[in-house]
Every structure is written in structure tokens, then in C-alpha cells.
Amino acid sequence: MKHWLMxxxxxxFSIDDLERVGIEPWDGIxxxxxxxxxxxxxxxxxxxxxxxxxxxxxxxxxxxEVASEPYPDPTQFDPGAKYYDPKxxxxxxxxxxxxxxxxxxxxxxxxxxxxxxxxxxxDMVLLSRSRLSVQPVDEKHFDFIVELARA
Numbered sequence: 001m002k003h004w005l006m007x008x009x010x011x012x013f014s015i016d017d018l019e020r021v022g023i024e025p026w027d028g029i030x031x032x033x034x035x036x037x038x039x040x041x042x043x044x045x046x047x048x049x050x051x052x053x054x055x056x057x058x059x060x061x062x063x064x065e066v067a068s069e070p071y072p073d074p075t076q077f078d079p080g081a082k083y084y085d086p087k088x089x090x091x092x093x094x095x096x097x098x099x100x101x102x103x104x105x106x107x108x109x110x111x112x113x114x115x116x117x118x119x120x121x122x123d124m125v126l127l128s129r130s131r132l133s134v135q136p137v138d139e140k141h142f143d144f145i146v147e148l149a150r151a
Contacts, residue, residue, distance in 0.1 A: 002046045003142040004037070005126055006064070006100065007053040007133040015050050015062035018102040026100050026134075027073050028083040034134035039070045039096040041136070048100060049137060049145060051126075052109075059111035060145055068099035106149035120144050 006026065008014065018024055029035055043066060050062040072093035075081040088094040115121055121144055125135040 002041065002043065003049075003137040003139050004042065004046060004066075005049040005051050005060070005124075005135050005137050007051045009054040010052045011054075014052065015102075015105055018050065018062070018064060018100065019105065021102075023067050023099050023101045025073070026097050027075050029073070029095065029097060029133060030083060030085070031132060031134075034132050035094075035096055037134050037136065038098050042066050042070065042098050044068065047103075047142060049142060053133070057109070057111040057113060059109045059114070060106065060149065061109050062105045063103040063146070064100045065103055066098050067101035070096045070098050073097040106146070108149055110145050110148045114148070115145070118144070118148070 013024070026038070029038065046066040048064040048066065049060045050064050052058055052061050073083070073095040075083040076085040076088040076093065076095045077090055078084055083095075085094060112126070115124070116127060121127065121141045124137065124141050125132065
């Protein structure tokens, strides 16, 4: 089992939205490295830290898990969709997604600023000023953040 951090702007799709719908396709990813993680490395049952980005404050707010094998993001083929990509070919899709399933809201938000004050997580991708919306997380970092939220 692997561990991930997946970012979403709460006004676009929040942890509350995921709780309400239960399972959601993680669509709209248009970064090749993030796409490659979903396509090549994610597996059903992988654990996810759900992160609210572009929020005040940004931070980890919940837990989710990967709920499907990777498959083509249908929004890339829909001219009316926000994430339409006219260069993507249905015979060779450019963009891939996975479904994500709600697990739990954390008892409290663990903010980005708070994480910066913990040397235990200083080598996380998130703290390297990465803008990746999908990024790997070491199991020890995942567990540390969950414990922080529950403390």
C-alpha cells in the first residue's frame, strides 16, 4: 500500500463534497507527473491525505483512499468540459484519473504552516514548495500527520 496527498480547492471540491458523494473521479489533472502517479503507481486501497489548497489556511482536512484502477479522464474528450483537451486522442488518451473514496474527516485541520514547524515531515514533497496536486507521501509522514490531527 502506498500513501498520497491529493490537493483540491475547497470551493471546487471539498472534503465535505467527497463525504456527500462517497466516491468521485479525480478528474481535471493536467500535469504529467501527477498523471503518471495516478496511471503508473496508484493502486486500489492506497491511502490519501485530502488537502485543501488555495484556502485560508491550506492544509490536510481528511482521509480518502484510491477506489479504482486508472482510466481515461472523460473530461478530456468533452468540448463543453472545463478540462477539455483537443489534442487528446480517444485511441491514445493523454489524461488518466482514479476514483477516490471518502474515509473520514480529520478532527482538525493540519495546516501547511503547522507542518513547516515539524522537523519530522521536513522532507515531504509538499514542503518543498511543490505545486503538484497529486504527490507521494511516506508512510511515516502520513501517520505523523494523522496523529497531529487527532492530538
